[in-house]
Amino acid sequence: MGKRFGLIGHPVAHSLSPQMHNDAFKDCQIDADYVALDVEAGDLEEVTEKIRKGEIDGVNVTIPHKVAIMNFLDEIDREAERIGAVNTIVRHNGKLVGYNTDGAGYMQSIESYLPSNVKDMNILVIGAGGAARAVCASFLGAGVSSLVVANRTKEKADTLLNLISTNQDQTNAMTLSEAENGLEKFDLIVNTTSVGMSPYTEQIPISLRKLKDKAIVSDLIYNPLETAFLKEAAESGATTVNGVGMFVNQGALSFEYWTGIKPDRKRMTNIVLKTLGG
Incomplete structure (x- = not known):
């Protein structure tokens, strides 16, 4: 069974993160999938526990949870701490570490x-x-x-x-x-x-x-x-x-945190533009 990644936010139906990341996983020959998870504020703790237990291997965080999610993490990266918001969560040695690739x-x-x-x-x-x-x-x-x-x-x-x-x-x-x-x-x-x-x-x-x-x-x-x-x-x-450039770049940096592999950003951009009809 492959790894599972996702996006948590509310709402998330509009997001193209699944298309972009799933294509990147395929291109990099990584057995993994990425799904959008519509999560309300009251369910943040439950979701982070799923990541901690390995049911989810890592997530992106979007509106409106980038600040509140920090309360449920074990460690915050220095850049994310400086910004005061997290958009990427990685499970490392049983701990949940928050990063920010938006900036x-x-x-x-x-x-x-x-x-x-x-x-x-x-x-x-x-x-x-x-x-x-x-x-x-x-x-x-x-x-x-x-x-x-x-x-x-x-x-x-x-x-x-x-x-x-x-x-x-x-x-x-x-x-x-x-x-x-x-x-x-x-x-x-x-x-x-x-x-x-x-x-x-x-x-x-x-x-x-x-x-x-x-x-x-x-x-x-x-x-x-x-x-x-x-x-x-x-x-x-x-x-x-x-916002395409920021979307692709922050996603690519998150991908690197999860996998240690640099995805093809041009390919990621083309996937986004193709999906949007641009």
Whole structure:
């Protein structure tokens, strides 16, 4: 019997992780399968016990469990601890170890679009969940001097920044309306929320009416390939980056943690694009 891996979140029906990972297992000649597991918050402990017992060999973690799952793990990797969120669980010597590949995966996907010196960029991150933590921590680690987190609840944005930043001069929290009104000062805008994800594809997280000329707009959503948010940005002349690159890169890094093997990222990308019709 082969190994079993999966994705835990709520909801997860939209995810392409099973298609991507199962093809990678086949390509690497690994006897394993990957399934999407719709898990509500009250069932997190039960699922982690299944991993501990070997009924599941490892999982990815997605919205809304990336922070709460940490309470049920034995060890947290230093990067995941710094970010304050986990998206990958590995069973190692009977212990459950939490990692975070979101930050590295995102930076790998966006780096070719950024100037050589990102320190002078003004960056706006929309959302204050687990993915936002990873993105923000990565930018701060790269030395960005101006980072704003905008969220419907400003207090949650403040909490995020207090967890990951020791320099209050380089960070700030805003409401979504405050970010909209000052949008012209941002060089890069990143949507880390699920607003605009299939099937609610007409929604956008904030208005781009005041978007800066030649800005870069990034959306972590990959289904649809072009969200309404990215479409509006492109129509304004902005450079747009969808979530496929981050999705593939974070998945490939998780795959390496589970198997010790580097999968073919180009093949993984093609699987995602083919499935989405892109």
